[in-house]
Amino acid sequence: CQETEMFSVLYVDDEPGLLELGKAFLEELGDFSVTTLDTAPAALDHLKRERFDAIVSDFQMPGMDGITFLRQLRGRGDGTPFIIFTGRGRDDTRRDRQHHNARARAHQSPHLSQRR
Numbered sequence: 001c002q003e004t005e006m007f008s009v010l011y012v013d014d015e016p017g018l019l020e021l022g023k024a025f026l027e028e029l030g031d032f033s034v035t036t037l038d039t040a041p042a043a044l045d046h047l048k049r050e051r052f053d054a055i056v057s058d059f060q061m062p063g064m065d066g067i068t069f070l071r072q073l074r075g076r077g078d079g080t081p082f083i084i085f086t087g088r089g090r091d092d093t094r095r096d097r098q099h100h101n102a103r104a105r106a107h108q109s110p111h112l113s114q115r116r
Contacts, residue, residue: 006033008051012043012069013058013085022056040069047073052080059086 009032013019019036026032035050037043040057041064055073057066064072066084073080 005031007031007053009034009054009056010043010046010052011036011056012038012040012061012066014038014061015058018058040064040066040072043069044072047078054081054083056083056085059084
């Protein structure tokens with residue numbers, strides 16, 4: 001029996017329901033181990049102690065948004081692949097994502113979450 005390599009993912013979102021759903025979905029696929037945190041500052045602190053294969057972050061969070069989180073990571077030399085998850089219909093984040101080398105923007109379905 002050959003062991004499958006697990007990919008570690010840090011998923012950051014201020015909405016507990018989406019954290020739970022995202023973690024369950026990815027881990028059900030069998031190839032992912034997902035750590036969830038509800039704020040970008042908590043994630044920055046956690047990343048001082050643990051490395052991940054990829055980071056998925058919501059764009060719009062209170063206190064520190066996903067682009068600011070990405071800027072802080074890149075500013076300290078962390079090149080971990082980074083995916084911005086946004087509920088915005090237009091690509092308002094394109095310039096910032098490209099400048100800071102985010103890998104993708106995933107559109108968040110309005111049916112999964114109600115924005116404040």
